[in-house]
Amino acid sequence: MKIIKEAIAGTLESSDLLVKVAPSHDDTLEIILSSEVIKQFGQQIRRVVDETLQRLGVTAGSIIIEDKGALDCAIRARVQTAVLRGAACTDLNWEHLS
Amino acid sequence: MSGEFDFYTVIPAQAPDEAAEIRQFLAACHLEMDGNIDVFVVARAGRRLIACAGLSTNIIKCVAICEDFRGESLSLQLVSEIVQQAAERDHFHLFLYAKPCNVPFFRGCGFYPLVEVPDYIVLMENSPVAIDRYCDRLRMRREPSDKTGCIVINANPFTLGHRYLAQQAAAACDWLHVFVVSEDASFFPYSDRFKLVSQGLAGIANLTVHHGSEYMISRATFPGYFLKEKGIIDSCHTAIDLLLFREYLAPALGITHRFVGTEPFCPVTKKYNEDMKHWLQRAPSPAPAITVVEVQRTAQDGTPISASEVRRLLASGNFDAIKPLVPATTLQLLISDYAPDTTRRPGIYG
Numbered sequence: 001m002k003i004i005k006e007a008i009a010g011t012l013e014s015s016d017l018l019v020k021v022a023p024s025h026d027d028t029l030e031i032i033l034s035s036e037v038i039k040q041f042g043q044q045i046r047r048v049v050d051e052t053l054q055r056l057g058v059t060a061g062s063i064i065i066e067d068k069g070a071l072d073c074a075i076r077a078r079v080q081t082a083v084l085r086g087a088a089c090t091d092l093n094w095e096h097l098s
Numbered sequence: 099m100s101g102e103f104d105f106y107t108v109i110p111a112q113a114p115d116e117a118a119e120i121r122q123f124l125a126a127c128h129l130e131m132d133g134n135i136d137v138f139v140v141a142r143a144g145r146r147l148i149a150c151a152g153l154s155t156n157i158i159k160c161v162a163i164c165e166d167f168r169g170e171s172l173s174l175q176l177v178s179e180i181v182q183q184a185a186e187r188d189h190f191h192l193f194l195y196a197k198p199c200n201v202p203f204f205r206g207c208g209f210y211p212l213v214e215v216p217d218y219i220v221l222m223e224n225s226p227v228a229i230d231r232y233c234d235r236l237r238m239r240r241e242p243s244d245k246t247g248c249i250v251i252n253a254n255p256f257t258l259g260h261r262y263l264a265q266q267a268a269a270a271c272d273w274l275h276v277f278v279v280s281e282d283a284s285f286f287p288y289s290d291r292f293k294l295v296s297q298g299l300a301g302i303a304n305l306t307v308h309h310g311s312e313y314m315i316s317r318a319t320f321p322g323y324f325l326k327e328k329g330i331i332d333s334c335h336t337a338i339d340l341l342l343f344r345e346y347l348a349p350a351l352g353i354t355h356r357f358v359g360t361e362p363f364c365p366v367t368k369k370y371n372e373d374m375k376h377w378l379q380r381a382p383s384p385a386p387a388i389t390v391v392e393v394q395r396t397a398q399d400g401t402p403i404s405a406s407e408v409r410r411l412l413a414s415g416n417f418d419a420i421k422p423l424v425p426a427t428t429l430q431l432l433i434s435d436y437a438p439d440t441t442r443r444p445g446i447y448g
Contacts, residue, residue: 006190011178012207014171018178020190020208020224025231032226034208064225066208068174 003061007085010078017067017075019082024060029053035067048072052079055096061086103148103172105179108138116140120160123147127162135160136187139179141172148172151180156189157318161196177207181224192224193318213341221319221338232311233350239306240351243272247391248353250277250314250343252405254284255432256294257424259359259403262396267357268302270391275351280310281317285409290431297427313342336370340377345385355389362395362402398422412436 003023010018017035024030031053035045045067052075053063063079070078080097083089110117120138121131135152138160142148148167152160158180163173184192194209198220201211209222212229223229247267253260268274276299278292286294288310296307312318320339347353356378361368371392378388395402403423411419415438421429 008181008185008190012174012181013178014174018181018208022190025235030227034226036206062227062231064208064227 001056001058001083001087001089003058003083003086004088005086007082009081009085010074012066012068014068015070015074017065017070017078019078020064021082021086022062022064023086024062027060029058029060029063031063031065033065033067035065035069037067037069044072045075048075049079052076053083056080056083058083058087103141103143103175105139105141105175107183108140110135110138119147120150123150123164124160124162127164129160129162132159137183139176139183141176143167149176151176153180153184153187153189155317156184156192156312158184158192158194161194173203174207177204181208191228191312193312194222194224196220196222213338213345215337215341219338221342229313229346232313233346236308236347236350239275239308241273241304241306243352245271245354246352247271247274247355247357248277248348248351249274249357250279250310251295252279252284252315253286253291253295253298254405255286255291255408255424256298256428257403257405257408258398259396259405259423260295261298261425262403263357263359263393264299264302264305266393267355267391268305270357271355272304274302274305274357275308275353276305277308277310277314279315280312281315283317286436290435294428294431298425314347315339336373337377337381340374341381341383344378344383344388348388349385353388355391357391357393359395360392360402363404363406408432413438 003021006020006022008018008020010016012018031049033042033045033049035042049063049065067075084092108116108120120140124131132152132154134154136154138150138152140147140150148164149172150160150162151158163176181192184190194204196204198214198217201220201222204222209224210226212221212223214220247270249264249267251260264274264276276295278295280288282288284291292309299305299307319342320335356374358371358374361371375390378390397403408420408423412432417429417433420432
């Protein structure tokens with residue numbers, strides 16, 4: 001899945017996260033994570049984000065995340081939503097989202 | 099959204115009563131109402147107005163929260179709502195002006211400081227890497243050069259005055275970087291201004307013409323520039339713009355000198371030139387000082403050449419008087435696309 005435009009999903013409220021995606025200038029994948037619980041859960045959050053992007057087949061783009069202590073399921077859902085919006089996806093393979 | 103507070107949007111132009119209430123609320127928080135707000139997000143507890151945040155294109159302004167409700171979830175909801183409003187208007191790269199004391203709060207909202215006018219104001223953006231990536235792209239266009247000059251021009255439209263300035267600057271430097279202001283807020287659209295600059299500077303070997311960006315003389319860095327006709331000059335905004343240049347753009351390209359034409363007419367540009375010497379050369383900053391060089395404007399029959407004069411002459415279709423002020427490429431475009439009787443309306447994209 002290719003990110004062709006900027007998009008956001010989520011909020012900055014407690015237990016949520018704001019995900020901002022944008023096309024890459026040089027075809028690389030850049031993930032920037034800022035979290036209130038980065039020390040405790042930074043690695044775990046990174047893993048969930050990486051996995052989610054991988055399942056969606058995102059190999060390039062800029063992904064900026066402001067996490068406010070969200071659970072894994074919320075992280076997955078927000079990342080998916082932002083990517084689908086940024087890819088202007090209309091033909092969705094729901095199985096890849098589970 | 100939690101049921102504690104009611105959030106909704108107010109378009110000031112369509113709701114004068116509510117706009118007046120917001121103005122009062124802001125005044126109570128020692129903030130001024132900005133005249134260019136497209137939409138406000140407001141929060142109420144019952145009927146009481148307790149918070150607001152405004153959006154002007156891609157700049158968040160007029161953020162205020164009633165003291166009784168600070169430090170609660172309300173503030174994060176408020177910023178989320180205004181970011182959402184921006185996204186619905188297709189603005190994702192956002193800027194925000196904040197008092198230095200409020201920087202930690204906005205850091206928690208995903209905004210990162212760019213530059214600060216000490217004790218006065220901080221410009222923030224909603225990305226920790228956007229300016230670095232921009233500078234990375236600039237760095238790729240660096241040229242081997244010891245004395246490296248820079249000119250930033252709006253060129254509305256490009257005149258022989260601009261060409262003279264570039265020639266003088268290029269002759270005084272090893273390499274010259276010319277930036278064209280990219281904000282589409284001028285009589286001539288950016289595409290035409292950029293084309294005329296590129297054509298008009300052809301033949302000067304040691305220069306690069308660059309596209310402008312949001313980080314230099316844009317609505318975000320220097321809103322006052324585009325309100326020139328109203329004579330509004332805001333010195334803190336010239337400082338923000340110039341510090342961005344000194345701390346990010348100039349180091350990326352190795353710029354050591356900034357060249358500027360003397361300004362006999364326009365008070366905003368004149369003030370900008372004066373501020374330039376302060377913020378680029380004298381003000382304390384982690385970045386090295388940049389030498390400001392003022393070049394005497396070239397004159398035609400004793401009158402300095404200015405783009406505003408060309409626009410005045412164009413309005414009356416006086417191409418004979420324009421001819422000695424502009425290069426052939428500019429004259430050609432003015433005649434073909436901007437003669438007063440053509441149906442094409444300038445100022446619109448394209």
